[in-house]
Amino acid sequence: MLDDMFDYLERIRERPVWRPIPSQVRESFREPLPRDPSDLSTVHEIFMKRVLPYTVGNTHPGFMGWVHGAGTPVGMLAEMVSAGMNANLGGRDQIPVEVERQMVQWVRELFDFPETASGLFVTGTSMGNLISVLVARTAALGTRVRRKGIAAGPERLVAYASAGAHGCIAQAMDLCGLGTDALRVIPVDAQHRIDLAALRTAIAADRSAGFMPFFIAGTAGTVDIGAIDDLSAIADIAQTEGLWFHVDGAYGALAMLAPDIAPRLEGIQRADSIAFDFHKWGQVPYDAGFVLIRDGGLHLDTFASPARYLERETRGLAAGSPWPCDLGPDLSRGFRALKTWFTIKVYGTERLGQAISKTCALAQYMKGCIDSRPELELLAPVSLNIVCFRYRGDDADRLNKEIVIALQESGSAAPSTTVIEGRVAIRAAIVNHRTDMDDIDTLLREVVTIGQANTGVTQQRRSL
Ligand SMILES: Cc1ncc(COP(=O)(O)O)c(C=O)c1O
Numbered sequence: 001m002l003d004d005m006f007d008y009l010e011r012i013r014e015r016p017v018w019r020p021i022p023s024q025v026r027e028s029f030r031e032p033l034p035r036d037p038s039d040l041s042t043v044h045e046i047f048m049k050r051v052l053p054y055t056v057g058n059t060h061p062g063f064m065g066w067v068h069g070a071g072t073p074v075g076m077l078a079e080m081v082s083a084g085m086n087a088n089l090g091g092r093d094q095i096p097v098e099v100e101r102q103m104v105q106w107v108r109e110l111f112d113f114p115e116t117a118s119g120l121f122v123t124g125t126s127m128g129n130l131i132s133v134l135v136a137r138t139a140a141l142g143t144r145v146r147r148k149g150i151a152a153g154p155e156r157l158v159a160y161a162s163a164g165a166h167g168c169i170a171q172a173m174d175l176c177g178l179g180t181d182a183l184r185v186i187p188v189d190a191q192h193r194i195d196l197a198a199l200r201t202a203i204a205a206d207r208s209a210g211f212m213p214f215f216i217a218g219t220a221g222t223v224d225i226g227a228i229d230d231l232s233a234i235a236d237i238a239q240t241e242g243l244w245f246h247v248d249g250a251y252g253a254l255a256m257l258a259p260d261i262a263p264r265l266e267g268i269q270r271a272d273s274i275a276f277d278f279h280k281w282g283q284v285p286y287d288a289g290f291v292l293i294r295d296g297g298l299h300l301d302t303f304a305s306p307a308r309y310l311e312r313e314t315r316g317l318a319a320g321s322p323w324p325c326d327l328g329p330d331l332s333r334g335f336r337a338l339k340t341w342f343t344i345k346v347y348g349t350e351r352l353g354q355a356i357s358k359t360c361a362l363a364q365y366m367k368g369c370i371d372s373r374p375e376l377e378l379l380a381p382v383s384l385n386i387v388c389f390r391y392r393g394d395d396a397d398r399l400n401k402e403i404v405i406a407l408q409e410s411g412s413a414a415p416s417t418t419v420i421e422g423r424v425a426i427r428a429a430i431v432n433h434r435t436d437m438d439d440i441d442t443l444l445r446e447v448v449t450i451g452q453a454n455t456g457v458t459q460q461r462r463s464l
Contacts (some may be wrong), residue, residue, distance in 0.1 A: 001044055001190045002049060002080070002318050004044075004052075004334060005076060006073065007058065008052060009076075011111065012059055012060050012061070012434070013060075013061065013387070015053070015349070015411075016057075016059040016394040016410075016411020016412070017060040017062040017408075017411055017412065017413060018055075018056065018060075018063075018408050018410075018411060018414050019054065019411055020409060021054045022193050025050050028046075029050075033269045033339065037125060037227055038396065052220070055067065056414075057414055058070060058071075058432070059071055059432075059433055059434075060414075060432075060434075060440045061434035061435040061436060061443065062413040062414060062435075062439050062443070063260050063413075063414045063432060064413065064414060064415045064416075064418050064428040064429055064431075064432075064439075064443065065408075065415055065416035065425075065427075065429070066429060066432055067223065067250065067251050067280050067386075067429045067431055068280070068429075068431060068432075069277070069279045069280045069281065069282065069283050069284065069285075069286070069431055069432070070283055070431065070433055070434055071279075071283060071284070071285040071286075071396060072283050072284075072285075072343060072397065072433075074342055074343055074347065075283065075284050075285040075339045075342065075343050076285060077342070078285075078341075078342035078343070079285055079337035079339050080409060081338070082083065082334070082335040082338045082339060085195050085335065085338075087098050087334075087335045087338075088332055088333065088334075088338075089121075089162070089324055089333040089334065089335055089337065090324060090325040090327075090330070090332055090333050091310070091318065091320070091321075091323025091324060091325050092317050092318060092319075092322060092323065092378035093316070093317055093318070093319040093320040094317075094320075096335050096337070096338065097320060097323070097324065098335045099335075099338055099341050100120075100121060100324060100336075102337075102339035103119070103340055103341055103342065104118065104119035104120075104292075105118075105288075105432060106292060106344065107119050107292050108292070109293060110256050110257070110349075111253075111268060111269055111271075111274060112269040113292060113294060114294070114339070115290060116294075116295070116296050116297070116299070116317050117294050117295075117296055118292075118293050118296030118327055119290060119291065119292045119293070120290070120291050120324055120327045120328050120373055121288065121290055121324075121333070121336040121340070122275075122289040122291055122328060122330075123287045123289050124250075124277055124279070124287055124289035124292065125166070125168065125174075125248060125249075125275045125277050125289050125290075126166075126168035126275075126278060127248035127275075127291070127328075128177065128275025128289050128290060128291035128350075129166075129168050129169055129172045129217070129246070129248055129275045130168070130171075130172040130175055131273075131275070131291045131302075131303075131327075131328055131329075132246045132272075132273035132275055132291060132293070133159070133169075133172040133173065133176050133178075133215060133246075133458060134170075134176050134302050135244075135273060135293055135295075135298055135299050135302045136159075136214055136215045136244035136246065136253070136273070136304075137150070137157065137176055137178070137215075137249055137302075138273070138298055138301055138302040139214070139244055139272075139295070139394075140155070140214040140215075141153060141155060141157070141361055142458045143301050146302070147445040148393075149177065150176075150177045150178060150367065151177075156182070156204050156210065156211045156212055157178050157211075157213075157214045157215075158184055158211045158213050158214070159178070159182060159183050159213075159214060159215035159216070159217065160183070160184045160186055160196075160199055160202060160203065160213070160215070160216045160217070160243075161183060161184075161185065161186065161194075161216070161217040161219070161248075162185070162186050162187070162188050162193070162194035162218075162219065162222070162229060163185050163186065163187055163188050164192050164193075164194075164219060164222035164223075164224060164225070164227055165217055165219050165222070165247060165248065166183075166219070166222075166223045166250065169183060169248060170183050170216050173278075174193065183228075184202045184206070185298075186199045186202055186244060186290055188227070188283065190381075191227060191381055191383070192222060192224070192225050192227035192380065192381065192383075193227050193228065193229045194218065194219075194229045194230070194234065194439075196230065196233050196234075196237065196366055199216070199234075199237060200237060202237055202380060203237070203241055203243075204255040204317075208406055213241060213243055214243060214244060215243060215244045215246060216234055216237065216238050216244070216245055216246065217246045217247070217248050217251070218230075218231050218234040218242050218245070218246070218247050218267075218271075218454075219247070219248045219249075219253020220246070220247055220248070220249035220252035220253050220255070220265050220268060220276075221249065221250065221251050221253075221255070221384055223418075224380070224386070224388065224418045224420065224427070225380040225382075225383065225386050225388055225420070226252070226363075226382070226383045226386035226429075227380065227381070227383050228252060228264050228265065228339045228383060228384070228385035230267070231247060231265060231267030231268050231270075231271070232266050232267030232270070233267070234267065235267045235270035237269070239270075244272045244273070245270065245271050245272050246271060246273045246274070246275070246317045247268050247271040247273070247275070247334065247450070248275055249265075249268065249274050249275065249276040250275065250276055250277050250282045251276070251277060251280035252276075252281075252384060253265070253268065253274055253276035254276060254278070254280070254281040254356065255281070255356055255384070255427075256268070256281050257349050257350075257352050257353035257356055258345050258353040258354070258356040258357040258360075259297055259353065259357075259359060260357050260360075261356065261357065261384070267371070268329055271294070272293070272294045272295070272366045273291065273292065273293045273294065274291070274292045274356055275289070275290070275291045275292075276289070276338045277289045277290070277291055278290060278336075278343070280338070280431055281352075281355075281359070281385075281431060282352065283343065283352065283355065283433055284336075284340045284341065284343050285339055285409045286341050287336065288336045288339065288340050291328075292462065293327075294327070295313065299327055299440040300322055300326055300327065302434065303324075303326055303328055303329065304322065304326040304327075305328055310325070310331075312363055314410040324422075337408070348413055354384075358433070359430040359431060359432070359433075359435065360384050360385050360430075362385070362430050362435060362436070362437065362440055363382050363386065363387050363428075363430050364382060364386045365386045365440060366382075366428065366430075366440045366443075367382040367387055367436060369440065369441070370387070370389045370444070373444070373448065374377045374388070374447070375391055375392055375448050375451060375452075376389055376391060376392065376444070376447070377389060377390060377392055379420040379421075379422050379423060379425040380425070385429060385430045385431065386427065386428070386429045386430075387427070387428045387430075388418060388420050388425035388426070388427050388428075389425060389426055389428075390423070390424065390425055391403055391426070391447055391448065391451035392456075393451065393455045396423070396424070397423065398424075399425040399454055399455070400415060400417065400424045400425070400426055401451045402450075402454055403426065403447055403454065404416065404426055405445065406454075407443070407446055407450060408444065410450075412442055412443075412446050413439070413443040413446055415427055415428045415429075415443065416429075428440075428443060
C-alpha cells in the first residue's frame with residue numbers, strides 16, 4: 001500500500017487532474033453493510049481501482065480550484081505513524097500533547113504572540129473562526145454567557161467583516177447564537193480590502209442605535225482574489241473602539257514564512273486571534289487547521305468544563321492540565337500536530353516559505369500571460385496567488401462556466417469559478433508546491449482552445 005502511494009505521487013503528472021466518476025463506480029459504494037470479512041489485498045485492490053483514481057486531484061500540479069493544499073510524502077508518512085499510534089489528543093499526560101504544545105509555541109513565535117497565548121489544532125479555519133468568535137463573545141459578555149446564553153442579556157452584539165470575507169464568519173455568528181444579521185458586511189475598496197471609512201461609520205451607527213460592537217474580522221488572503229485587508233489599520237480601529245481584532249488567515253497567514261510577502265501582513269501580530277490552515281499553503285495533509293488566541297486565560301474560560309470523568313491530577317495519566325479539550329469543543333482529537341511537526345522539521349520554514357513565494361510568482365506570471373492575450377481579460381487585481389480572469393465573448397458568464405467544466409472534464413487542469421462584481425470568473429488559486437510555469441501555460445492554452453471552440457459553435461448556431 002505504501003509503495004502504491006509513492007508511485008501515485010511520483011507519477012502524478014501522468015494522470016488526469018480529475019476525471020468524471022463512472023456510474024458503476026459510484027454504484028459500487030451503495031452496497032449493504034458487510035457481515036463477512038474480506039482479504040486486505042482484495043479491499044486494497046478496490047481502493048486502487050475505485051477510490052484512488054476519482055479524487056478531487058489536489059495533489060496534481062494542474063489543480064488550481066478553490067484553495068487546496070497538495071500535501072507531501074513526509075506528511076503522508078507522518079499520517080501513517082500517527083494512525084499506528086492511534087493517539088487521542090483530547091488530553092492526558094502524553095508526549096503527543098507536548099508535540100502539539102511545541103507547535104503552539106512555534107505558532108506564537110511566528111506571529112510574535114506572547115507566551116500566555118494559547119493555540120489549538122482544529123479541523124480547519126471554519127472551526128478556528130467559530131472558536132475565535134466564541135472567545136470574543138466571552139470577552140464581551142463574561143463567562144455568564146456560557147450559563148445564561150445570549151438571550152438572557154440586553155446586549156445586542158454586532159460584528160464586522162468585509163464583503164470579501166469567507167462565508168464561515170457569518171456561519172460562526174449563526175452557530176454562536178448571534179445570528180448572521182449581526183454581522184455587518186462592510187464594502188471593499190478597489191483593491192478588495194475592507195473600506196476603513198465605511199467600517200468606522202458602521203461602528204458609530206451601531207453604537208448610536210444601541211448595539212454593542214464586539215468583533216472585527218480582517219482577512220489575510222480573501223477567498224475570491226487573495227486580497228489582504230489593512231491589518232494595522234484594523235488593529236488601530238479595534239484598539240480605539242475596544243473591539244476584538246480577529247484575523248482570518250486561512251491560507252494567507254502562513255505567508256509569514258515568505259520574507260517577500262510577510263511585510264504585507266503587518267498588523268497581524270496585533271490580533272486578538274488568528275485562524276489559519278496548515279493544510280493549505282503549509283502543504284500538510286488534510287486536515288490541519290489552527291487557532292491562536294492572545295489571551296489564553298479567556299480561551300480556557302470559554303471552553304473548560306469540569307467533569308468528574310475528566311478529573312485532573314498532578315501525577316499519573318491524568319496530569320498535565322490544562323488539556324487541549326479545555327480549549328475547544330472536541331474531546332476526542334486526532335494527532336494533527338504530528339504531521340505538521342514532521343512537515344516543519346523535515347522541510348524547514350525557509351523551504352515552505354519559498355514554496356509560498358513561488359506560487360505568488362506563478363500568479364504574477366499568469367497575470368502577465370493573460371494581459372498579453374487579447375482573448376482573455378483579468379477580472380481582479382492579483383495580490384497573492386489567486387488569478388481571476390475570463391475568456392472574452394458574448395454571454396461570457398455561461399461561456400466561462402462551460403470552459404471551466406470542460407477543462408475539468410478534460411483532465412488537463414482544474415480551476416474553479418467565482419463571481420467578481422457580478423461577472424463569472426475563472427479562478428486559479430495556485431497553492432500546490434508542484435505547480436510550475438508549464439501548468440499555467442497548459443491551463444491558459446486550454447482555456448483559449450475551449451473558448452474558441454465554444455464561440456465557434458455559438459457563431460455557427462447563429463448563422464443557421
Ligand atoms: C479566507 C478563508 N477563510 C476560511 C476558509 C475556510 O477554511 P476551511 O476550509 O479550512 O474551514 C477558507 C477556505 O478556503 C478561506 O479561504
